[in-house]
Amino acid sequence: MKQYFYLFGFILSSFCGNAQIAFQAERQSWLQKAELYKPKLVESEKHPLYLVNLVQDATAFQGWKAVKSAPLDTLYQTSIKKRSGVVADFGEHLTGYVSFSLQAIWGTSDAPARLKLTFGEVPAELATPFDPYPGGLSRAWLQDEVITVMEVPATITIPRRMAFRYVKIELLGASSYFDFRISDLVCKATTSVPAMPSALASGTSEQIAAIDKVGLLTLKECMQTVYEDGPKRDRRLWIGDLYLESLANEYSFRNFDLTKRCLYLLAGLAQNDGYLHSNVFETPEPHPQAGAPFLFDYSLLYNVTLKEYLRATNDKETALDLWPIAKKQMENPKKYMDPYGVFDAATAAKNRWWLFVDWKNDLDRTAAIQGIIIYSMKNTYELAKQLGKESEVAELPEMIKKMTDGARKRMYDKKMGVFVSGPNRQISYASQIWMILSGVATKSEARNALKKLQTEKDVVRPGGPYLYHYYIEALIQSGLSDMAKQALLTYWGGMIRKGADTFWEVYDPSDDKVSPYGFYPINSYCHAWSCTPVYFIRKYADIFQK
Amino acid sequence: MKQYFYLFGFILSSFCGNAQIAFQAERQSWLQKAELYKPKLVESEKHPLYLVNLVQDATAFQGWKAVKSAPLDTLYQTSIKKRSGVVADFGEHLTGYVSFSLQAIWGTSDAPARLKLTFGEVPAELATPFDPYPGGLSRAWLQDEVITVMEVPATITIPRRMAFRYVKIELLGASSYFDFRISDLVCKATTSVPAMPSALASGTSEQIAAIDKVGLLTLKECMQTVYEDGPKRDRRLWIGDLYLESLANEYSFRNFDLTKRCLYLLAGLAQNDGYLHSNVFETPEPHPQAGAPFLFDYSLLYNVTLKEYLRATNDKETALDLWPIAKKQMENPKKYMDPYGVFDAATAAKNRWWLFVDWKNDLDRTAAIQGIIIYSMKNTYELAKQLGKESEVAELPEMIKKMTDGARKRMYDKKMGVFVSGPNRQISYASQIWMILSGVATKSEARNALKKLQTEKDVVRPGGPYLYHYYIEALIQSGLSDMAKQALLTYWGGMIRKGADTFWEVYDPSDDKVSPYGFYPINSYCHAWSCTPVYFIRKYADIFQK
Numbered sequence A, B: 001m002k003q004y005f006y007l008f009g010f011i012l013s014s015f016c017g018n019a020q021i022a023f024q025a026e027r028q029s030w031l032q033k034a035e036l037y038k039p040k041l042v043e044s045e046k047h048p049l050y051l052v053n054l055v056q057d058a059t060a061f062q063g064w065k066a067v068k069s070a071p072l073d074t075l076y077q078t079s080i081k082k083r084s085g086v087v088a089d090f091g092e093h094l095t096g097y098v099s100f101s102l103q104a105i106w107g108t109s110d111a112p113a114r115l116k117l118t119f120g121e122v123p124a125e126l127a128t129p130f131d132p133y134p135g136g137l138s139r140a141w142l143q144d145e146v147i148t149v150m151e152v153p154a155t156i157t158i159p160r161r162m163a164f165r166y167v168k169i170e171l172l173g174a175s176s177y178f179d180f181r182i183s184d185l186v187c188k189a190t191t192s193v194p195a196m197p198s199a200l201a202s203g204t205s206e207q208i209a210a211i212d213k214v215g216l217l218t219l220k221e222c223m224q225t226v227y228e229d230g231p232k233r234d235r236r237l238w239i240g241d242l243y244l245e246s247l248a249n250e251y252s253f254r255n256f257d258l259t260k261r262c263l264y265l266l267a268g269l270a271q272n273d274g275y276l277h278s279n280v281f282e283t284p285e286p287h288p289q290a291g292a293p294f295l296f297d298y299s300l301l302y303n304v305t306l307k308e309y310l311r312a313t314n315d316k317e318t319a320l321d322l323w324p325i326a327k328k329q330m331e332n333p334k335k336y337m338d339p340y341g342v343f344d345a346a347t348a349a350k351n352r353w354w355l356f357v358d359w360k361n362d363l364d365r366t367a368a369i370q371g372i373i374i375y376s377m378k379n380t381y382e383l384a385k386q387l388g389k390e391s392e393v394a395e396l397p398e399m400i401k402k403m404t405d406g407a408r409k410r411m412y413d414k415k416m417g418v419f420v421s422g423p424n425r426q427i428s429y430a431s432q433i434w435m436i437l438s439g440v441a442t443k444s445e446a447r448n449a450l451k452k453l454q455t456e457k458d459v460v461r462p463g464g465p466y467l468y469h470y471y472i473e474a475l476i477q478s479g480l481s482d483m484a485k486q487a488l489l490t491y492w493g494g495m496i497r498k499g500a501d502t503f504w505e506v507y508d509p510s511d512d513k514v515s516p517y518g519f520y521p522i523n524s525y526c527h528a529w530s531c532t533p534v535y536f537i538r539k540y541a542d543i544f545q546k
Helices: A002-020 A024-036 A206-222 A239-250 A256-268 A296-313 A316-329 A345-350 A366-387 A396-411 A429-437 A443-455 A465-477 A481-497 A533-539 B002-020 B024-036 B206-222 B239-250 B256-268 B296-313 B316-329 B345-350 B366-387 B396-411 B429-437 B443-455 B465-477 B481-497 B533-539
Strands: A042-046 A050-056 A064-071 A086-107 A113-120 A144-149 A154-157 A162-173 A178-191 A279-281 B042-046 B050-056 B064-071 B086-107 B113-120 B144-149 B154-157 B162-173 B178-191 B279-281
Touching (some): A024 A256, A042 A086, A064 A086, A086 A206, A206 A481, A239 A465, A256 A296, A481 A533, B024 B256, B064 B086, B162 B178, B239 B256, B239 B533, B256 B296, B256 B316, B345 B366, B429 B443, B465 B481
Antiparallel strands (some): A050 A064, A050 A086, A113 A162, B042 B178, B086 B154, B113 B162
């Protein structure tokens, strides 16, 4: 029956041809514009600084630290047979292509050599066995490459792009009739960022300056030919990451062409029904992740990104060009709206809509999604006004009011002074945050709710930096600047105190080894959505730079 | 003291400059001629025939056999996730470059895949774990490659040249969000042999025809841009292999330019003192195995190879060109000659001369080396005569006589009717063989000695096919044609009965797992020095083809 149904659908779509594809006419032009604004990558040669020992230390991040042990020449001037397992430290997070040479010491290269190079963003990645692999994502994301070198001398370039600071070199096999050494280890590092932005105000605290710097490096590493989510893993454009990266970019590198490219790329690769794919790939040719569940909240944040892009650039031409796809996203909320103006998240999820909000399994997403919809509607209406397109979304103000009323009636617990979500009336950061950012909560309700989170038991906390961004924003919007600054210093500052060179995809101050994928070495340790201190520190200078 | 000595030597050689390099003037011209006769490889596309299961079977060679299990399409049309561990059978031994494609089945390639391909010449290579590696040669000779494929579709070419019949494909990691399959597995096979030689006489037994065919395939696989010893392992030109390959080539493919190239290459890369390196490499530029011990018996066989080349081709120009280096090799035997005309093998070995003769640790080599010297001297003198150069090696006839007398006095045990070697008067195949081939033994002594080997206890038997070649030759030279034919049928026929597609580097009928390198999967299963049934069957047609 199921087979037959699919077959029928296929025949139907074949008969109806292109008529069913939304924005058929615009897609090609959107993709051409995406291509037009593809940045040329800036390449630079980076060399390791010195050798390190990996030392087990219960107080270090994930139990391992890298301790400077010897100058690089100790590697370059000694047989690799004697140095197998050596770890070189490039001193910074790099994204790029690694080469090295092998030079004979004595004898004639009479047999191939087998080498294993393992690249790590953090020390524990080099010290934790990868196999048997317990993780949920592809084992192949882990950056260990086994190489056969047929003869020495040789110069080897690993074809795969790596994201790393450390590289471990192991010799798995070699002839005993000759000897050789490694030399000229080099990374051709790439980014689309040509230069660092202006310094912070003098007098900015060292802690804030350090967080800003790591945030900039994180963003720089993720800015390749799209805003990538993470240069080590996924390496693709997600709407949620794009939104946060483009905010940080506005206050730092100001590469608005990259934002424009990404907005066009997503539009050009929308689903046939006109709703947006949550993520897209650039190679071998631009394409979406076909078959992936529809990620509702990300599609809504596309509109916010476009509106912010227009505000920052005043590029009305682009905003007008992309307006139809933004408008289209506004049709979705109606589908699961109950008579009281509450979005039926449970039914949407049952129908394979992915409601992300945060990496947090036990989070009830009803309130947060309600808030995100309202937030998106308000931003979309604002966008429409700036483009003179209010008439095309004339129903939005009424919907916003209805959803706000619905949220206040169903989700605000006056007695407790917090927003609750779902049948079990769950209290979470996510619910408060989005009720605040959407403007459902009044300023004083917002302040009360955010403070209540600090004392209330059984509160569902943020699962990672993505939601933490919205938390800081909610604190600032609620006038709780000191709390915002403190939260930023505690959370992102916490990563720095644990040795972060770039900010991590996942961070739980109480559990270094938490992973949404069942194996912490597969986490990305340079992740776009964690870069936003750059945005806060530079946008709200009066809070953070004094 | 030792350091100082080396330093002094270095200074001395710096002062004396090039004066100390023998054949300084000729080397470049010899290397140029080697390059001139470098063959263009013939490439052909080979596809697997079907899939096989590896089945454990105590009666099979090394305990494993490959059993046809499914058509190739079973692999090509099914997810590799469901077929990981599959083994494809190309149906013949191939030497070349392997490519394959990956095609999506459903979903979008959202993460890299990690694959391992293991290539085997024989089934057990695919069923025996390689690690922890117990062998003495480089682990990297083993043909397993781990590959990261960043996106699908993809076409992958493994850069390393492989020698194999079977390939096992394992999936070590992939995304669960899309699926893919392997297709277009192909080997661009190379050899410098353009076509197979003429058929054997009608009426030749099936067994002999089968041995001839496998011998031809072995030789064809080893004939690349030099006569390689083995296309899987070592992959280089050794004098000992060259001698046997060039004999087999004369009676089959008749590619005399390849023999000429190899003779020039070895001459052009001689040691500075003018004695020959046992083996040389072609890339990145032609070079010898510097620092390896001097392999005395191989240097002597160079002269025999040159003489046989001249006989087969009548190419006097080449033989005259290379005569000086052949003549030079004749200076070595004098160095360790005792007053009775016996070469002092023990002292030579102590001085780091490698006396190979056979892969056999417990073999006393004194008698065999004595025979090889005489054999080489006789061939060299024959060569000199054909070139009108007798006067340049006028001392040879006398030396031959003296060494023959010495051998007869010291090594022939009249009572037992065998030649004995060393202080323990060891009786071995090697000693009888070389006393016979050198002409030290009379025809009747030869016949007696060879027959005695069959019944005598405590006889050191041949360690492998290299010495077995000389054994067959000795039987024929002694008029024991039936024994020669029987031995060939038993020994090389034994490999075929155990499933050989090409003849093996090492073969002990009583021990499938014997290895000179401590791990039988590192043995070469297509090895030049085992191809010589081709020579016997085709040269001695009256013995083998009737």
